[in-house]
Amino acid sequence: MTTLEHYDQVRQKSLQLCQNLITEDYSLQASEEVSPPKWHLAHTTWFFEQFILINYDPDYVVLHPQFNFLFNSYYNTHGSRTARNQRGLMTRPSVDEVRAYRAYVDQAMRNLIKKSNDEVEQLVILGCNHEQQHQELLITDLKYSMWFNPLDIKLMDLNEFKPTSTSSWIEIEEGLYDIGFRGDGFCFDNELPAHKVYLHRFQIASELVSCEEYLEFMESGGYENPIYWHDEGWAWAKELEIKAPLYWEKRDGVWTHYTLNGRKLVNMQSTLAHISFYEAAAFAQWKGCRLPTEFEWEASSRKFDWGERWEWTNSAYLPYPGFEIAPGALGEYNGKFMINQMVLRGASVATSAGHSRATYRNFFHPKYRWQFTGIRLAKTSSL
Missing domain, CATH: 3.90.1580.10 (paralog of FGE (formylglycine-generating enzyme))
Structure with missing residues (x-):
């Protein structure tokens, strides 16, 4: 699999994990330890923008200057950021705008990957692994936040609990x-x-x-x-x-x-x-x-x-x-x-x-x- 194919596969997987969500679910945050799905989708995009596109693509134009404040996680060297326990308070940008942000960054990343050097390629691989970490967090954060809803929402079947064998x-x-x-x-x-x-x-x-x-x-x-x-x-x-x-x-x-x-x-x-x-x-x-x-x-x-x-x-x-x-x-x-x-x-x-x-x-x-x-x-x- 090429780096570009791997990038596209990882990016698509994050969206697939959200396929059964309704709009209101995207901003759900039940505690400070978990983050809303919308924030995960945006933060992983911010990572590629901040650490790769801004540094290695001289023609790249940041889509929105305040996204750095909204979607930085804990990188102090990148300036001030939204408090972790307030990520669920961001009704704006909308889900559609976050999806548009992902598409905007993805197009720029695809163009860069096609002509990238080894240094950029290694950073792309790091960014994909970073997003895979957030895919797991998106799943577990969703489970925690949905747990508070008495409707016992069904979102996906991970076969979470499999029979175990006798241990030795x-x-x-x-x-x-x-x-x-x-x-x-x-x-x-x-x-x-x-x-x-x-x-x-x-x-x-x-x-x-x-x-x-x-x-x-x-x-x-x-x-x-x-x-x-x-x-x-x-x-x-x-x-x-x-x-x-x-x-x-x-x-x-x-x-x-x-x-x-x-x-x-x-x-x-x-x-x-x-x-x-x-x-x-x-x-x-x-x-x-x-x-x-x-x-x-x-x-x-x-x-x-x-x-x-x-x-x-x-x-x-x-x-x-x-x-x-x-x-x-x-x-x-x-x-x-x-x-x-x-x-x-x-x-x-x-x-x-x-x-x-x-x-x-x-x-x-x-x-x-x-x-x-x-x-x-x-x-x-x-x-």
Whole structure:
């Protein structure tokens, strides 16, 4: 596939994700952590405009000077911007105007890609991967915002909850393991530089935790016993009165949950989703196990199937040895978030095709659970 074909495919996918939305849905924002679909469509377009067209196409004319303020996300070097919690307040520009903005930028990008050099091509690939990240966010943000609507809206069927198999323990020997991205192709800067890590012998589960297993934790008083919890997690659960995974609700004595395909009965044999790091760590403690480190996860990832859930690890999001933040605005992409966040590995049912690899480092604050997050257990082997 050529760079131009890849660009067109990615850009079209974002619009396809919105095909079942009505106009009012495009500005929906239920909390500061999520963004409206209209903003996602515009911000990903802004990215190509600001980082490629303005810098590499001398004939390009910015469509609207205030779009930089409206659709910048967190790039401080690009000036002031709309507060994150106010993105849903923007009724203007309209959905049609945002679509016209995308078409305007797309035409300019296509012309540039046809005559681009290697530097531009690498930035286009970065922009496509950036948009794929936002495609997953668009899906999960929509799910969160739609959850508040009692109509139990059906938007798409991702087959979110698939049956899981009986888990077994995979033994991983101690030794030096290669960590980080190697070879050709795209990766984000936080996957570099590749380096070696020494790991003690450990075991890791072949399968992710099921809803049934997690229900056992709930029914045994897991949310009421502080012995299983980090102190911060315990305070979080008590303050917000958390007693079940996100989207779970008991109706007529039966557990249900909201999905993007409407409200469903919880299939207890399916893979658990939408839990925080706090909950994942508490469950692992209850089971007499632990969460794997991100290095254990990567070193063993060829021995199990992954990609259905973002899997919490017990690793803080920190730079690899020798990591350097890139100069300029693109240096704000990953490096400045390396504090107070935990690493997740894998991918999810909402991840765009071609956007996952074993070295990918996702990261979120421990309290967040609106992504398709799950649990894979680990334990230290006897020496």
